[in-house]
Each structure stands twice: as structure tokens, then as C-alpha cells.
Amino acid sequence: MIAARRRALTCGAALLSAALLGALAVAASPAVKLLNVSYDPTRELYDEYNKAFSAYWKTKTGESVTINQSHGGSGKQARAVIDGLEADVVTLALAYDIDALAAQSKLIPADWQNRLPHNSAPYTSTIVFLVRKGNPKNIHDWGDLIRPGVAVITPSPKTSGGARWNYLAAWGWAMRQPGGNDATAEAFVKKLYHNVPVLDSGARGSTVTFVERGLGDVLLAWENEAFLAMKELGPHKFDVVAPSISILAEPPVALVDQNVDEHRTRKVAEEYLKYLYSAAGQEIAARHFYRPSDPAVAQRYAAQFQNIPVLLSIDADFGGWKKAQATHFADHGIFDKIYGQ
Amino acid sequence: MLPGFGLTLGYTMVYLCLLVLIPLSAVFVRSFGSGWLHFWEVVTSPRVLASLRLSFGASLFAAAVNAVFGLLVAWVLVRHSFPFKRLVDALVDLPFALPTAVAGIALTALYAPNGWMGAWLKTLGISVAFTPAGIVVALTFIGLPFVVRTLQPVLEDLDREVEQAAATLGASALQAFIRVILPALWPALLTGFALAFARAVGEYGSVIFIAGNMPMKSEIAPLLIVTKLEQYDYAGASAIAVVMLVLSFGLMLAINALQSWAVTRHGER
DSSP states (O other): OHHHHHHHHHHHHHHHHHHHHHHHHHHHSOSEEEEEEEOGGGHHHHHHHHHHHHHHHHHHHSOOEEEEEEOSOHHHHHHHHHTTOOOSEEEOSOHHHHHHHHHHSSSSOTTGGGSSTGGGOSEEEEEEEEEETTOTTOOOSGGGGGSTTOOEEOOOTTTOHHHHHHHHHHHHHHHTSTTOOHHHHHHHHHHHHHTOOOOOSSHHHHHHHHHTSOOOSEEEEEHHHHHHHHHHHOTTSEEEEOOSEEEEEOOOEEEOHHHHHHHTOHHHHHHHHHGGGSHHHHHHHHHTTOEESSHHHHHHTGGGSOOOSEEEOHHHHHSHHHHHIIIIISTTSHHHHHTTO | OOOOHHHHHHHHHHHHIIIIIHHHHHHHHHHTTTHHHHHHHHHTSHHHHHHHHHHHHHHHHHHHHHHHHHHHHHHHHHHOOOTTHHHHHHHHHHHHHSOHHHHHHHHHHHHSTTSHHHHHHHHTTOOOTTSHHHHHHHHHHHHHHHHHHHHHHHHHHSOHHHHHHHHHTTOOHHHHIIIIIHHHHHHHHHHHHHHHHHHHHHOOHHHHHHHOOOTTTSOOHHHHHHHHHHTTOHHHHHHHHHHHHHHHHHHHHHHHHHHHHHHHHHHHO
């Protein structure tokens, strides 16, 4: 018993000193700090971008700025900000989650998306297939995913922003097949999800399941995530397959007005987002396999991106996120029906 | 001089209120935020019912496994000495100390079809990761220390003379264990079981990695709570939480009753 008590004491002391150290570290760091709350696959992108921006800001104003990152499923991150995580900027997977920020809290105005160019999306991406090397299951387009014996890895669209893009791209493909309508599209996604053996909660989780655990024949992935997996793990293990139709994914960014005003960081936070649109920012995005919005940079990196003939748009083809969310992903929506609810 | 009953009880009540009752009542209030109808609709939907069955079933199963093997571990640690015993003793605490997500990732890597255990089990036609079996594995892992650590002090206090007395009266080792030792251990064993079970019901971090999270099949109730939260459905999330709370509380009361029954029965002997 005494040993146990002593152990508990040591443990408590260790925790306490760790907390104190943490507090000291916070006190010693420079005054200007930004918190960027982002989604799952942007870790590497913002690691590099934050360094570039700090250097840029230092030369421009002489001020040092530290940018902290938080990553997770897009919906979870938005909720964290609503519940009080003091983000200065949010860079999430889809506009719906930032809309929720405006609707559920008074942190940002409802018209946030018009404040920056290109619907506030400095870079875009799309959904592609990552298959095992040599494409043993011969997967070339969405139609191949519903063949018996093909295991598809994708996260749950209930929790993952990326997964909603995956789902909508599949839906869009089915709609554009001869005789395609809502009923055939619903039947198609139903068959597709019956080939899904594991529903991870976020995009990064699905990548791990496919790449590290060796599950599934095809991963529906962000284009940038697919290339990152190839780059990190060697191109000898996977191939990227471009379907005939995919969706133009616009991961938007926004300033969290109420928080920057409280932190007095509006100026630097605004610049942080604007710099994403600069040539330097666009280069970094392109290097991390995001499609740049700047035409000149896009031109330079054109060769590295998949040629996908049709890229659907969330606004033109699905009537915007609000409608898509209500029809497909809300409780009792079409996705719930797939699992017999 | 120790403070008297009135003061200590007062502190106890205030402390419990601040720490337990107030947060819990907030959950109750929130769960009815969208009315009874919504509450009822949420908690009786097939998917929620399936997840509750899975969460409570897997937790009970894991706690039962731990009760048996945790007793064995505690017994060996108390009654025998062997090289590196202290190291083994410390190992028992690891599931306490490890962040649950780390445990989940490690277990998944091990039991996935391409992992060490998973590949071997696959040849036998058994899959663990991404099935309910994987959930039980994770819950057993995190629950082990609760049983071992509650049993150890009781076993240490257990007088060996009682066993010797049983032996002199002609009891076999097995008889002595079942009729003399086990009755003395029941209360602690039940406590350990209850703690391991309670821990397992609420577990999220380690399970989501290994569960596969398929609706109706391998989706635990805490994941559904998180899913609801991520859709900004606070009332729905709290509704599931309330059902879990009530069920857990009921089970805890039942285990407590069983325990006091065991204590009185043992005391009468």
C-alpha cells in the first residue's frame, strides 16, 4: 500500500512539474501567436507554410509570430471552435463546417465565404483512387468499385469531410451514367458502401487502414493525400487512378472574427490567409499536391496532377452544402438508409 | 482532531455535487433540449440500440475475462516469487498509463490481417481487428489493472493459516480454493469487475481504431455520441449519453447489491 501511495505521489509530482514546465514555455514564447484549426490531411502542408509565413512576417514587420496547429476530422474541429477552442483562423475540409461556425455561434459572419477570392478556397483538390501496385483488381472508374470482391476503404461521411466529397463524387458519377437518376444513384452508393469493410472516422484513419493495415483494394482519397501516401511510402507500393468523373473539392479558409479581435491578432491573421494566395503560398500548396488557384503556379505544376475530364461542383451540381447535407448526410438521410435506418 | 460527521458529510456532498452531479444533470437537461419525442426517437433507433447492445455486451464480456485472468495474475504476483517479479508487477499498470489511442493503434497493428497476431489468426480463419472481437480485445486490455489492483491487497491480507487449517481438515487444494479463498475474494473481485466494466463502457480512444466502426455491427455507443456531436446534434448525443448513464448506474447498483450480499454471506461463516 505504501509503495502504491509513493508511486501515486511520484506520478503526481511528475505531472505537476510537467504542467509547470508547460506554463513556463508558454510564458517565454513571443507575444504574437496564431492558432490555425485545420482538418486531417493538411499537417504537412501547414508545417511548411507556417515556417514560410513566419519568415515572411518577420522580414515584413520585424515581429515574430508563432503558429500553432490543430488537426482532426473537419466536423470535430469546427465543433471544437464552436465550443470555445480559440482559433484565429480555420482551414477546414468543406464550407459546410465553416457555415456551421457562423450558424451555431456568432464567431464569424454568415457571408464569410465572399471575403476571400475563389470562394475562400486558396487551393483545391479532388477525389482519386489509390490502388495497390499494378492495379490487380483492375479498377479504373467508379463502376468498378461495386464489383463483388472489391473492398473499398473510405471514412464515414457522418464524421469526415473528405468522405462527403468521396460520396458525392460517386453519386455524381452515377447520375451521369445513361439513364441515371436519383434512384439509380442511390442504388449505386448503396452497393458501393456494401463493399466498405471499415468506416474510419477521418481521412487520415482510412489512409492508415489502407496503407499500413493492408486492408482493401482501393482507397478513395483526397488527391493530395494519395500523392502524399505514395511519396512517403514509396511509389512501388501504390498507383493513383483517376476516375472519369470526380468532384472539385474546395477546402475553404476563414478568419474567426471574434477570436482575432479578442487576441488582437486580426492583422496578422488576415495576412496569414492572404499569403496563401501569394505565389509563394501557392507554390507550397502545389508542392503538397493541392491544386493551386493561381493560374501561373497551376501551369508550372500541371504535370503532377491527374487529368480528370469532369470535375463536378458542389454548388452547381449538388445545390450547395446545405442541401447536400440535408439530403444525404443528415439523420434519416440517404446515407443512413444505406445501413438500414 | 479529525473533523466530525456533519462537516465531512457537508464537504462530501459539495464535492460530489460539483464533480459529478452538476455535470451529469447538465447532460440530462441537454438531452431533452429537443423534446421527449426526439429523445425517444434517438434512443430507440435500431442503430443506437445495436451500438448499446455491443457496448454493454463487449464490456461485460471483457470484464468477465479480466475477472478470471486478473485473479490468476494477482494470485501469481502475491503468492509466488520469481525473477523480474517487480517488472511484471509494473507491467500490469501499463494499460493505466498508456494513452488509450496509443493502445488502440498498437492493438490494431498487431491484430490487423497483416499484423503479427492477425496474420497468424487469419490462417485459422479468425479475424479480430475490425470486428466486435477486436473491441473485446481492446476493452480487456484497458480493464486488466482494475481487477489485479483491487485483488492484490486482499490476497496479501488473506491468512495462509486458513488454507492450512482447511488442508488439515482434509480439504483438497481445489476445495480450499473454492470454499475458503474464493468466498473471501468475492467482494474485491466484484469491485474489480465493476471497475473494469465501467471503464470499458465509456472507452472510446482505443476502440475506434480496432473496431471497424460499421453501423449495426461494430459501432460502439460512444462513437455514435461523437458522430452526433459532429453533426451538431447535441440533444441526440446527450440522449445516448443519458441512456448509457442510466444503464451503467443500474448495473453498478446491481453489482453493489451483489457485493454486499457476498460480504454478509461471507461474514456469517
